Amino acid sequence: MKVAFATEDGVLVNAHFGQSPMFTVFEIRLSGVQFLEHRQLAPGSDENEAGKIASRIGLIEDCALIFLVQIGASAAAQVTKRTIMPVKVAYGSSIAEQVQRLQNMLARNPPMWLAKILHAEEGSGKVES
Template sequence: MKVAFATDDGLKVNSHFGQSPMFTVYDVRPGEACFVENRAVPLQIVQDEGSRIEMRISLIEDCTLVFLMQIGASAAARVTSRKMMPVKVPAGSSIEDQIARLLEMLRGKPPMWLSKVLKTEEVGD
């Protein structure tokens, strides 16, 4: 599954979904995680909330999870309606640490929220 991280430096989850300048994307499978790319949010002339949210969703629509510091209610609803799950983590959390935690969850019996996401992803393949 592809996993996105809201970041401004590619190292830490340190951005609000609607204000993140980029998303760092990894392909995570049981036992391994591979960096895919950094996806920069294009600068827009129109900066209304709906446009900002849609631009970010379109950048990561192939991702299953998106790790972030914060996300507004309307953005969370739009993200989840696209079959992506937002995952809030403490500000400044290391992307490397979050990947390690995710790999650990995949190694054993994943928590119910992750099992549900994985089942949804299998149906979509």
């Protein structure tokens, strides 16, 4: 599954969804983890509140999870409508640690919310282990 992290530096989860200048994206599988890319916001995409949300959703629409520090109610509703689950973590959390934690959850007995995402991706043919 693809997982995005709202970040200002590509190292820490340190951004609010609506103000994040970029998202760091990983592919996380039972068999391993692969860094995919840093997805940066295009210049001028922050013209209004609706544009802020839409441009950021466009960058992560292929992801199952988005780790972030904070997200507004309107943005959270739009993100979840796209079947992307927002996961709030403490400001300054290490992306590497969050990736490792998520992979550990997958390897053991994943919580219900994560098992549901995995099951949905398996049904669509997206998951490779």
